[in-house]
Amino acid sequence: MNVLVLLAGLLFVFMAIIGGKKGIRSFIALFLNFGVIIMTVFFMNAPTLNPVILTLIACLFISCINLFYINEVNWTTKTAFLATILTTIVLVIFISLITNSAMIQGFGEEETEEMGMFSFYIGLDFVKIAVSVIIMSTIGAITDAAIAIASPMREMHFHHPNIERKELFRFGLSIGRDILGTSTNTLFFAFFGGYLALLIWFKDLSYSLGEIINSKVFSSELITICCAAIGVTLVIPITAYITAYFLVRKQADSTN
Known part of the structure; x- marks a missing residue:
């Protein structure tokens, strides 16, 4: 302590x-x-509440805290917030399909020995829990990427108020390409740093490469990384388009 x-x-x-x-x-x-x-x-823990809906509400509050509380309410945070919500909604649909197809919900066989004394009938849908875990794991990266794109776009529009919407959109995409590689690599190394002990355990169990890849524990975390990377990738054009649209529209309204 x-x-x-x-x-x-x-x-x-x-x-x-x-x-x-x-x-x-x-x-x-x-x-x-x-x-x-x-x-x-x-x-x-309440069986009557949908975990996915609860997670979306939590992501809404987390986005408000990370954007509006830290950076205050302005055009940058408003557009980043809207882009974050839209990207999260699209990602929820995609994650739900992937989770149902990959069957990564629940516990892996490596965990059954430690949890054998407990009952697995807890009255919750593990598919929805898996979707909630992946969504919660991606919201931070999506919010960071959105504010990282919207902020320089606002500065560009401030110094060049007559810039066209298409040019501002392309500028946002160029910023997004610069942060895309670092963001995805951060997610990747965060996984291997946090689950290095798991990989060592697989080695002690003499798992082959195929057994490691098909392990539920490993594949669920790798799918989480891929979904987070997809979310970061999707938020780039969404943020660039929304920010360019609102900034140019705001400039046109102020001129008129």
């Missing part, structure tokens, strides 16, 4: 020094997002 408090204190000091007021708001946003996730998990 003392280590956690010390690390949290160091994080707060560094974020306050480097980020100023926005850094302090970012630190507080960590706890707000944690509270939203805990409340979502709490309500998922």
Whole structure:
């Protein structure tokens, strides 16, 4: 507990020094997002509530915290928020289809020994739980990509107010191409960093490459990474189009 408090204190000091007021708001946003996730998990225990709907509502609150609370309400955060919601809705449909086809819900055979003493009849749809887990894993990356594209587009439009919508859209795409590689690689290495012990366990079990790939534990996490990468990719043109549309329209309305 003392280590956690010390690390949290160091994080707060560094974020306050480097980020100023926005850094302090970012630190507080960590706890707000944690509270939203805990409340979502709490309500998922109710069998009458749909876990996917609860996750979408949680993503709505998380997006508001990450965009409006940290960066305040402006045209950049509004367009990034709209792009995030649209991308998440599209991704939910895609993830639902993938989850039903891949059969990654539930527990893997490697986990049955440790959980054999517990009952698996908990009254929840594990397909919906799997969809909720993937959605929750992607919302942060999608929000980051959306604000990273909308912010420089707003600056470009501020310095060049007469820029055409198509040119502004192309500028947003160029920014998106620059962050696409780093974002997907971040997701990829986050997986292997967090599940390095799992890979070592597979080695101790003498799993072949085919058995590792077809393992439910491994494939579910890899599918999560792919879905997150798809979400980051989709949010780039969506954010670029929405931001270009609203900024140029705003400029036209102010001129008229």
